[in-house]
Amino acid sequence: MSSQGNKDKWALVTGATAGIGESFSRLLAKEGFNLVLIARDLPRLNERAATLEANFKIETKVIAADLATDDGCRTIEDFIKANEVEVLINNAGFGINKSFLVSDIAAEQEMFDVLVRTPMRLMHAILPKMKERNSGTVINVSSVAAWIAGGSYSASKSYLTVLTESLHTELTDTNVKVSALAPGFTRTEFHQRGRMKMNGLPNFMWLNADVLVAKAWSDAQKGAAISIPGWQYAFLSSFLRFGPRPLIRKLGMNVRTRQRNR
Helix, strand or coil: CCCHHHCCCEEEEECCCCHHHHHHHHHHHHCCCEEEEEECCHHHHHHHHHHHHHHHCCCEEEEECCCCCHHHHHHHHHHHHHCCCCEEEECCCCCCCCCCCCCCHHHHHHHHHHHHHHHHHHHHHHHHHHHHHCCEEEEEECCHHHHCCCHHHHHHHHHHHHHHHHHHHHCCCCCEEEEEECCCCECCCHHHHCCCCCCCCCHHHCECHHHHHHHHHHHHHCCCCEECCCHHHHHHHHHHHHCCHHHHHHHHHHHHHHHCCC
16 A cells, blocks of 8 residues: 555554554554554553654544443444544553462453453454455454463463454455464563563564564555564464474463563
């Protein structure tokens, strides 16, 4: 798609104020899309919107919504149903730095609602409209963690990846693109917010958010069901997907244990 061809088209990004979501908002603005920015922090949303409008001469709308709540999710569903949105980026998410056996069930439910319930409902709202007009792109931000046994976070990302693959297959003969972005460790606020210990991770395992978002967008437009940025994660994901499951389960548990502060 050219930036000129996207004039007057709208893209919606959840978790748009930082990290991968913020990178997607800049990439889509550069592509010429107007933007609907979703996050909880209204002042930060307004700051991002003003910067994008000034730098890329686009229009923006901001919606402050907590996607862990039914009301927050419904607000975005209602917006999608009432407006024509050409691109949906399901990016909002967070992790829990505790074993499932000792975690707070309210936190587990919130994570499930943000990582599973919300993207499912937003896709259910938008994809029939995209199919009807035979146009649109959905990118779900998943993770290479989808292929390890790393607690409820991995389970949530596995759901998102498999649903994406299913919808991608169902819409293969249309001009609607549905793709899962499966990054590895990326330099964002994610690990700091989750209070995860990442000091031992070598530098070559860290990805740049702008680089991986550019690849995800390119892969989605080419019709890829899954985008795995970085040679290191392309190699690792092949092992995780096709290696012996007892070993993969043990590896996943070791990764999760090393990230915990206690």
